[in-house]
Amino acid sequence: MPTYGGREATGFERGAAIDFLSRFAQQPETLSFPEIAVLETDGYGRVMLFLRVKHADGLEEPFLVIFKEIRPDGSYIAGPKSILRVREASFYAGLEHHKVRNSWECPLDAEPQFD
Numbered sequence: 001m002p003t004y005g006g007r008e009a010t011g012f013e014r015g016a017a018i019d020f021l022s023r024f025a026q027q028p029e030t031l032s033f034p035e036i037a038v039l040e041t042d043g044y045g046r047v048m049l050f051l052r053v054k055h056a057d058g059l060e061e062p063f064l065v066i067f068k069e070i071r072p073d074g075s076y077i078a079g080p081k082s083i084l085r086v087r088e089a090s091f092y093a094g095l096e097h098h099k100v101r102n103s104w105e106c107p108l109d110a111e112p113q114f115d
Contacts (some may be wrong), residue, residue, distance in 0.1 A: 002037035004050050004091065009036040016076040021083070030056035039095070045069050048098070062086050064095060066102040074111045085105055103114050 002008065009017065014036050022028035035052035047070050051063045064084045068077040079103045086094040099105075 001049065002039075003035060003052070003080045004037070004039060004113075006037040006039040006050065008047060009038050012072050012074045013038060013047065013049065016070045017045065017051055018055070020065065020067075020078055021051060021053060021063065024083070027056070034060070035069055039064075044105070044108050046102065046104060046105075050094075062088065063099045066098060066104070068108060086102065 017036050018033055019032075022031060025031055025099045032054045033051060034054055035050070037050045037079070039048045039050050041047050045068065048068045049065045049067070051065060052060055054060045062085070063085055066079070066082050068079055070076045074113060079102060084094060084101070086098075
């Protein structure tokens with residue numbers, strides 16, 4: 001059962017998350033992913049995942065990742081603020097903060113009108 005609820009990621013969701021996070025690692029081949037869970041999806045297709053990443057030295061880091069889209073072929077679209085390292089003591093505050101950073105529940109093509 002996932003740590004913070006949700007459901008276990010499917011194969012293509014898991015593959016997208018591993019590929020995306022591995023792009024930011026100096027030695028991606030040394031990482032393992034003991035937990036990848038889909039926490040929520042919004043009405044516009046965004047997907048929020050929780051990942052627990054384990055490094056070769058045994059250090060584990062928890063991350064939230066929001067994808068704008070994950071396709072069944074494993075391809076994905078992610079924004080510039082898609083990754084957030086979270087702390088267990090403030091997980092739910094981090095989750096809400098990450099939603100705001102990624103315009104959760106807002107149309108993907110929305111542009112502000114400042115007239």
